[in-house]
């Protein structure tokens with residue numbers, strides 16, 4: 001890449017070039033720069049990119065010539081821009097390390113670990129950037145499952161403690177219904193509120209289970225087909241439609257009650273996210289190693305503040321939601337060694353659950 005060599009040359013202008021690199025070394029460094037799997041970049045104190053290796057094309061999608069001359073700070077995620085500016089401003093001599101998100105050509109962001117050395121008298125900052133998006137994602141998943149574990153343990157303990165007093169209050173209320181007929185309506189409301197609380201606790205307790213109660217070989221298509229009338233009834237009352245797209249799907253080993261719960265939670269969220277006249281699709285498919293269940297809606301997408309915490313109990317954007325539906329789905333999937341993948345946009349959301357065909 002000639003621009004690398006030329007720019008490297010010009011970046012050394014004014015300095016004693018021989019003290020830095022001989023011609024031969026420059027030739028070598030050009031090749032190493034082009035072979036690097038990391039992004040190598042030189043910019044000035046005005047953030048203007050002077051040179052960059054071609055790794056950028058593979059990682060971010062931009063060609064080097066598309067970004068040379070542009071201000072690299074503009075590619076940094078707006079939330080981290082000030083921080084990066086401060087780091088560079090405060091460190092005029094030392095090597096600095098920082099982490100931030102960088103814009104890709106397709107409009108998404110990737111996480112980068114960056115090492116930079118400022119050389120003030122040359123008006124140059126040398127930067128090496130490594131794409132750590134995958135590592136960040138895994139760390140995030142790990143944190144999520146640790147959070148889920150902690151919450152599960154708490155749930156198991158608290159749930160039982162709370163349920164017992166609720167049951168005895170409920171018993172007394174039932175007695176009062178007979179005794180105080182003129183308060184019947186209020187008392188029945190109190191009972192139904194207690195039942196709702198009990199339902200939430202039951203759902204919450206199911207998060208703390210490590211193993212499914214009753215795993216047996218079953219066919220996902222028939223589980224979906226059995227649930228269909230229930231899901232359809234809910235959708236119809238709201239003027240929405242449900243479509244099944246059941247393809248040949250292999251048996252999996254699973255707990256039928258839990259799988260019904262998982263499908264219902266996804267379907268319920270999908271229906272709630274859609275305007276009337278829209279359609280929810282439940283699809284099954286399979287390949288050599290997986291059986292795939294996908295619930296696709298035509299709703300408005302998952303709000304970004306929910307997306308970053310998805311699967312965490314009690315995260316909800318709904319006035320009457322408890323925020324347990326997805327947490328329950330994630331814990332059921334985990335017990336089935338299945339993986340949940342989400343795609344969401346303003347045109348709709350799809351949740352896919354990938355079940356392994358054979359459980360070890």
Ligand SMILES: Nc1ncnc2c1ncn2[C@@H]1O[C@H](COP(=O)(O)OP(=O)(O)OP(=O)(O)O)[C@@H](O)[C@H]1O
Nearest residue numbers: 269270273301302316317318321322323324325326
């Ligand atoms: N298909 C979807 N489309 C858009 N947003 C969704 C979808 N599924 C989930 N969400 C978002 O995720 C949040 C959490 O969902 P979750 O099912 O865990 O709780 P909830 O639906 O709010 O309450 P509940 O516990 O009663 O199900 C929702 O409040 C909503 O903001």
Ligand SMILES: [Mg+2]
Nearest residue numbers: 268269325326
């Ligand atoms: Mg829900």
